[in-house]
Amino acid sequence: MNQSALIRPDWTPATIALMVLGFVVFWPLGLAMLAYILFGEKLRAFKKDANGSVDRMCAGFRRNHRQHWAHHRTGNVAFDDWREAELARLDEERRKLDEMREEFDAYVRELRRAKDQDEFDRFMRERRNGGPAPSTGSETS
Known part of the structure; x- marks a missing residue:
């Protein structure tokens, strides 16, 4: 933010x-x-x-x-087999997309944590070196 x-x-x-x-x-x-x-x-x-x-x-x-x-059969065996295969394929695609979303969320959380750690380390370095007073964030450049 x-x-x-x-x-x-x-x-x-x-x-x-x-x-x-x-x-x-x-x-x-x-x-x-x-x-x-x-x-x-x-x-x-x-x-x-x-x-x-x-x-x-x-x-x-x-x-x-x-x-x-999926349990409703049309009477056409070929169509019912094709439909079940397509539904299984779509379920697998959805599962892959859900896994990718979870991986991305974890990646973003790690980026935020790393950014926060970097800002904290910078603050501690400046504080130890007697650097500039920490800003409150209310000033605009």
Whole structure:
């Protein structure tokens, strides 16, 4: 996330001003801004978890729907064999795509962890060397 953004889920002058203005204009707006300041970073994880749960639930529905029709025979043996082979192939493709998505998610998590570690190491080096005072992130360049 871009930490130089004017409005981000943090206690910055802009977010505090918007919160106070929200309370003055219409108190639920101020309350919403306060919730964003306090829980804004957690909302992204909540959204990802909720989307993952819904995706898994819908995948179960699709799987059950396919199983229902897989047992339905048309009477044409060649067509039924072809359909079962195609459904098996599609299930395998879906499984591969799900594995690739999980691998990519793990890769992105590792990149974020490495970036955080790099920023922390840089901070500790500057602190040990008596470098510049750490910025709060509220200044823009």
